[in-house]
Amino acid sequence: MTFNFTIEKSTEQGRLGTLVTPHGEVKTPAFIFCATKAAMKAVTPVQMCSANTQIILSNTYHLMLQPGGETVKKLGGLQKMTGWNGPMLTDSGGFQIFSLGHGSVASEIKGSRSNHRPKTLLSITEQGATFKSYIDGRTYFLTPEESICVQRNLGADLIVVLDECTPFHVDKNYTQESMRMSHRWALRSLNEWQKHDDGSQKLYGIIQGGVYPQLRQESCEFINDHDFFGIAVGGCLGASKDQMHDVVGFTMEMVRKDRPVHLLGIGGISDIFAGVAQGIDTFDCVHPTRLARHGGALVKPCNNPSPTREHINLRNSMYINDDQPIEPDCGCETCQWASKGYLHHLLKAQEMVACSLVSIHNIYFMNQLMQAIRDALADDTIDSCKKEWSLSSGRTNSSS
Amino acid sequence: MTFNFTIEKSTEQGRLGTLVTPHGEVKTPAFIFCATKAAMKAVTPVQMCSANTQIILSNTYHLMLQPGGETVKKLGGLQKMTGWNGPMLTDSGGFQIFSLGHGSVASEIKGSRSNHRPKTLLSITEQGATFKSYIDGRTYFLTPEESICVQRNLGADLIVVLDECTPFHVDKNYTQESMRMSHRWALRSLNEWQKHDDGSQKLYGIIQGGVYPQLRQESCEFINDHDFFGIAVGGCLGASKDQMHDVVGFTMEMVRKDRPVHLLGIGGISDIFAGVAQGIDTFDCVHPTRLARHGGALVKPCNNPSPTREHINLRNSMYINDDQPIEPDCGCETCQWASKGYLHHLLKAQEMVACSLVSIHNIYFMNQLMQAIRDALADDTIDSCKKEWSLSSGRTNSSS
DSSP, X not given: OOOEEEEEEEETTEEEEEEEETTEXXXXXXXXXXXXXXXXXXOOHHHHHHTTOOEEEEOHHHHHHTTOHHHXXXXXXXXXXXXXXXXXXXXXXXXXXXXXXXSOHHHHHHTOOOOOOOOOEEEEOSSOEXXXXXXXXXXXXXXXXHHHHHHHHHTOSEEEOOOOOOOTTSOHHHHHHHHHHHHHHHHHHHHHHHHTOOSSOEEEEEEOOTTOHHHHHHHHHHHHXXXXXXXXXXXXXXXXXXXXXXXXXXXXXXXXXXXXXEETTOOOHHXXXXXXXXXXOEEEOSHHHHHHHTXXXXXXXXXXXXXXXXXXXXXXXXXXXXXXXXXXXXXXXGGGTOOHHHHHHHHHTTOHHHHHHHHXXXXXXXXXXXXXXXXXXXXXXXXXXXXXXSOOSSOOBOOO | OOOEEEEEEEETTEEEEEEEETTEEEEESEEEEEOTTSXXXXXOHHHHHHTTOOEEEEOHHHHHHTTOHHHHHHTTOHHHHHTOOSOEEEOOSHHHHHHHHHSOHHHHHHXXXXXXXXXXXXXXXXXXXXXXXXTTOOEEEEOHHHHHHHHHHHXXXXXXXXXXXXXXXXXXXHHHHHHHHHHHHHHHHHXXXXXXXXXXXXEEEEEOOTTOHHHHHHHHHHHHHSOOSEEEEOXXXXXXXXXXXXHHHHHHHHSXXXXXXXXXXXXXXXXXXXXXXXXXXXXXXXHHHHHHHTTEXXXXXXXXXXXXXXXXXXXXXXXXXXXXXXXXXXXXXXXXXXXXXXXXHHHHTTOHHHHHHHHHHHHHHHHHHHHHHHHHHHHTOHHHHHHHHSOOSSOOBOOO
């Protein structure tokens, strides 16, 4: 069996499943790490495996610009080329086109600081999106069909329809029009995928509708009714974590229960607990690895002197002479020997290996967190699991 | 036995030995990799071990400025702090003080391009050297005693006396005066080391004398006659590879034969074959790892389309679609799965992991080279070994 999704247990606490792909099994709930340009930043595939990773994703937007889908295909496809050889997902390119284009979607959704990159989106029409390459300014025209074609060349197991990702500031009318165009794009994606389906890839549809329950319902019905293997919850999820939990909550109530459901771009610890309880099967976010490159190490509350953040900042001078690992009870390669004092030194000295060592910890941490959640769902002990892994109260800050 | 050096075989082709340290054995001839700031750039200690590394070095100059010898001591000393736990050497700090100070010694000696860093050396007196930190401009005063004291805190197995490293353009008179001061500094280093000797570290003296046979003779006699565990060949080695081979050649004829001899800062493949034939036991150079970070992969002549360089440039567009590894007959982690096309993509995309993957290859390559040289010395087959590993004729370019 090359593809399959089975739900082994489903309760109000969340659901346990197995997602089978041609490149291996993924036990869900699972976290998908971002290997944006077909490489985990500062981490090798051997290190990804040692950190118990199940699945990674790459971004079609970046890879279509460099080195291009055709080149990836010539080099054996993503799994072989990257040396990962395990399950992979690619997104459609839409999120980056529109977030770089509007210059604000990602910031708004994730609550991070605004970015100051030049806007590269030139136009959106019924046919597709025209944008400039951030590398050389060359103009590209991406259609739903072209996104599927590029993703076919990239060769990931799980691929995603092209959608328009609307900024938060647009009104319900714009959101509705955009959603309906994304639905038409989803159908075009589905048709293009079906035309060349050789059993090696499966397609996810994306639920749009912004923060509006009525639109989310229309989008759920549309995606539920069409022949997508998996469902991704996308679009604008609101301006705050509370609103995001609301939007995901009422959306998930309307999503059919037999397909794997992915929550796009969310990876804070408390957000994952909330998402699991709402029935989400997979998550992805650059947060764990981006945080690591800035010196942030994810820690359980018992290893965290700060009651408001899910990580410690290894650049803090309090760690200069600290000869203890990030977490004494952690089984990752880094915590076996590297002290916080040494990591502090490496970060201050701008040594690249600091990024590797802290990333390895954060990746292992996320995989252990997901394993703990799966164990807790099996044993009906999610409350004590949450207490062990997640800050108990107050707003958390998962931005880097 | 905590320290020992035994010579198992000595011929005109070179010599085979074993250098025993409290942190393990080093089979010689050996290459010592540069972990300048107490970290290999972009490579973890686990990866260093997998690449068959025997010994690494760190630079006292960088570590005394950041994080400081006391902090390294508090974090367990270099071997524990870095997670390397194998044999280590530290230099005295002299080379960097004087090369950054003059702004040209390293460039001249190694034949690389001139650097444009600000000169930081403020003064050299009989007492020591005064220089400014490249990090924060703070003034430091380094004496021979202080260098030993810092190296004691760092805790490497093998440590080195402070010397003045003269630029190439100085005349014989200056070289002679400098050499004699370096000799006095060597005695002060030796005295300081002996005062606190607890059996955990051994001291190397450095032979000075520039390109002048008469001065090299005086320096050899001085170092031979004093109680140094090992001998390093330092100072200016000339302006060309041919002159360097000459200077090392006539120097080595005068060096006593019972001590391990290290050639400072030399690491080209042809230079290593020349040095081994002259009796050198250990080499060090940033070249293999610095080259890697710029996309240069060391290759045997059979895997090299260029007859003039010891490496291939993976940034070259000829590799865009190349699905073969750097060397098909290489056993390194990288060559097991990574194609030249993928490495080309990672380098163009400025992915940090490119530095890791190419560094791993170059480190493994150097260790295999040294193993091949040791095997060839044992079997008296150094000529065929040289033919397999080194370009047969013409000037080689080992600069990055």
